[in-house]
Amino acid sequence: MSDETTQAPPSAPGAARTAAVIPAAGRGVRLGPGAPKALRTLGGTPMLIHAVRAMANSRAVSLVVVVAPADGTAEVKSLLDAHTLPERTDFLVVPGGENRQDSVRAGIDALPPGYDTVLVHDAARPLVPVDTVDAVIEAVRDGAVAVVPALPLADTVKEVEPSADGGPEPVLATPARARLRAVQTPQGFDRATLVRAHATVTENVTDDASMVEQLGLPVVVVPGHEEAFKVTRPLDLVLAEAVLARRRKNDGF
């Protein structure tokens, strides 16, 4: 394992501490048939372990809660036991729910007292660099209640009337690209705000920050990273393997 560490200071004793919740209970339907996505390997190591290390490599993170496939908690516990992880970090494993929102809520419910900053990070983003994790944590510690890493878009985006039968879709609008961002994880939160958002918003949404927006509270963006992309479709696996191989070469492995 690469001994990647960070400049961010760990929390002082008695100070607010940071926990990371990793939703990893998805099936990975868009990736194609196989094991649950988080348990598939990248460079011979389960994607989930890469994601756990990405969080635990931040010296500010002292607890990682893994939300496992409901029928896979024992397997995930064994995986965590079988891989080298930073000793300063504690780990919990809880079963996930039907959708991402349910799984994140299960992770939040499992958090012990004493963690005031909470990251929510997709297991499907295994290669997020530690500097991005630290930048999100710092922004929360500096007073933001919700922080998302994000990147400008390379493509022009159209809003359309979705087609039910695969036919041509009428274009409704072309939002100004300069004002759009593609949002990644980890998203960072003041814990009380995240708990309130999950207790309040019941409609299905695709990220946690949008739940905070629905409370009328401010969400801020910090720079994301190209390597924090989400492994969603088969081609993403090819890119992830290439990024990992380049890192290992640079690290002299």
Ligand SMILES: Nc1ccn([C@@H]2O[C@H](COP(=O)(O)OP(=O)(O)OP(=O)(O)O)[C@@H](O)[C@H]2O)c(=O)n1
């Ligand atoms: N019931 C669910 C669904 C998703 N996730 C997690 O949410 C993250 C982002 O979801 P996505 O990339 O969409 O993963 P899947 O739901 O597995 O993908 P798909 O939609 O292709 O099945 C993943 O780490 C996934 O494991 C989860 O914990 N519980």
Ligand SMILES: C[C@](O)(CO)[C@H](O)COP(=O)(O)O
């Ligand atoms: C949370 C997220 O990764 C931010 O981009 C994304 O919304 C998850 O979407 P998914 O369809 O559940 O993968």
